[in-house]
Amino acid sequence: MFAFLSSARKVLTRGVFVSATLALAACQPISIGGIGGGTSGGGSGPTIDTSVPVPVALLVPKSNKNASSVATSLENAARLAMADLTNVKIDLRVYDTAGSTEQAASLAQKAVADGAKIILGPLFADAANAAGVAITGQNVNVLSFSNNTSIAGGNVFVLGPTFENTAERLMSFAARQGKTKVLIAHPNNIEGQFGRNAIQQAATRNGIAVASVNDFEFSQPGVVAAVPQIKSAMDSTGADTIVLTSNSAGALPLLGQMLPEAGVNPANVQYMGLARWDVPAQTLELPGLQNGWFTMPDQGTVKNFEARYTQAYGNAPHQLAGLAYDGIAAIGALVEAGNSKALTSSALTQGAGFQGVAGAFRLRPNGTNERALSVAMVRDKQVVIIDPAPTKFAGAGF
Known part of the structure; x- marks a missing residue:
């Protein structure tokens, strides 16, 4: 674990937070409709002859x-x-x-x-x-x-x-579990802003109050400085849930280690994450992630x-x-x-x-799109599916 955290600190020092998927698939956004989806309608489309290739x-x-x-x-x-x-x-x-x-x-x-x-x-x-x-x-x-x-x-x-899809799955599940107030912790960069907006919108749709939004500088000192501020915000707002937008290549290892040390106890506060917490496997050992929730597609x-x-x-x-x-x-x-x-x-x-x-x-x-996701929990440093992904959709979606 110490070697893993040491490696994570080096990554943070270099300022490399963005996951491989986001870096490849998203790059810098060229906005035509703002964060969260552009013009609705989707274009009309052609007429085709389905009898030929x-x-x-x-x-x-x-x-x-x-x-x-x-x-x-x-x-x-x-x-x-x-x-x-x-x-x-x-x-x-x-x-x-x-x-x-x-x-x-x-x-x-x-x-x-x-x-x-x-x-x-x-x-x-x-x-x-x-x-x-x-x-x-x-x-x-x-x-x-x-x-x-x-x-x-x-x-x-x-x-x-998308972050929007993951956020909706998490917030709808949290609402069904009786969660009412969420604190969002995110890096102050494009990826973090996307994640923040997605959680805010999904929380509102599901009747969960956003008690506090805490951003931090895109660096190791920024993460370290944010920890006591997040702890103070948790105490002052009475939030019952904290959502970490960062992934394992970014701020997640430091936050997952330092927040519990600062008194944000996962036994009393529900941790949730927008990223996959099972990649790499060492991430599952972080104290702050124990009993925490994240999403993943049906692995079968x-x-x-x-x-x-x-x-x-x-x-x-x-x-x-x-x-x-x-x-x-x-x-x-x-x-x-x-x-x-x-x-x-x-x-x-x-x-x-x-x-x-x-x-x-x-x-x-x-x-945008909607994908069926499972809600997973980290239990005893292992992944346990607590709400399986639906096999089909009903209704119009979010």
């Missing part, structure tokens, strides 16, 4: 040295999903964005000119935003791999797991996909690969119904959603 453009950064392995994994997963379709043929056309925003915009236009009826990708948020803008008015929707909800809306949907379905991918391609998939599988699975399910309007926004946002790599998911009219 449907042209689908896959935009991935194949020649980008920092993301080529992700691109390969995404393409492989898309082809694996195509192989799983029974009565649908997909004409997959792959375009290399090289990780360039300008190239993504140009290739989105080329893909539509080539006959693409829907675009899957790009990976980076700014590229996805640019692609959507480049083909505005051409009746083609973009299913991007980003998790940055500030680019969602119009003809752009985000497939990546995830492991099934990983095993099938590994068997097909000889190596494990990148953690984002499932997003490409999900995109093809959704397209296939809609086209199989034989509806010529299968790829319009109204079809893409059907309430029943789709079955994907990590279980049920659905796209929302504002371009």
Whole structure:
């Protein structure tokens, strides 16, 4: 544990908080609707002939040295999903964005000119935003791999797991457990602001008061200085819950160690986290995380996909690969119904959603998504599922 915390302190000193997924899939947001989702409506979409192969453009950064392995994994997963379709043929056309925003915009236009009826990708948020803008008015929707909800809306949907979805799952569960006041602790950066906003909005929707919002400087001294301030805020507000937006590569190890030492006792206060607390496994040993809650997708379905991918391609998939599988699975399910309007926004946002790599998911009219998540607890340094992920959706969602 001490070695792990020492490593975490070094990471904090360098100021590297952002998780690999967020860094790859979100990057710096190009806002078209503010944090939390853009214009609702999602674009209209094309008319297609479901009796012939449907042209689908896959935009991935194949020649980008920092993301080529992700691109390969995404393409492989898309082809694996195509192989799983029974009565649908997909004409997959792959375009290399090289990780360039300008190239993504140009290739989105080329893909539509080539006959693409829907675009899957790009990976980076700014590229996805640019692609959507480049083909505005051409009746083609973009299913991007980003998790940055500030680019969602119009003809752009985000497939990546979002803070909003995680926050809603946590706050709705907390409300059912009788929690009434929450304190939010977050780094004062873009990632932290996204997390803060997501918790605030989800708490309001579920009747939970936000008792205090505590941000801290994006550094080790900032985290250390914030601990007594958080303790004071907990005492003065009587909050029964604290939400930590940070992940294991950021402030979580220090907060998980120092807050209990300062008197924020997990036996009396419910800890919750927006990030996965089981990665890496050492995180589960942190004192502040004992009996704490976080979310995770159904691991049975995830492991099934990983095993099938590994068997097909000889190596494990990148953690984002499932997003490409999900995109093809959704397209296939809609086209199989034989509806010529299968790829319009109204079809893409059907309430029943789709079955994907990590279980049920659905796209929302504002371009964001909702994914079925389990609520997990850290019990005796082990992960225990205390509220399993639903297997299907009911109603219109949040």
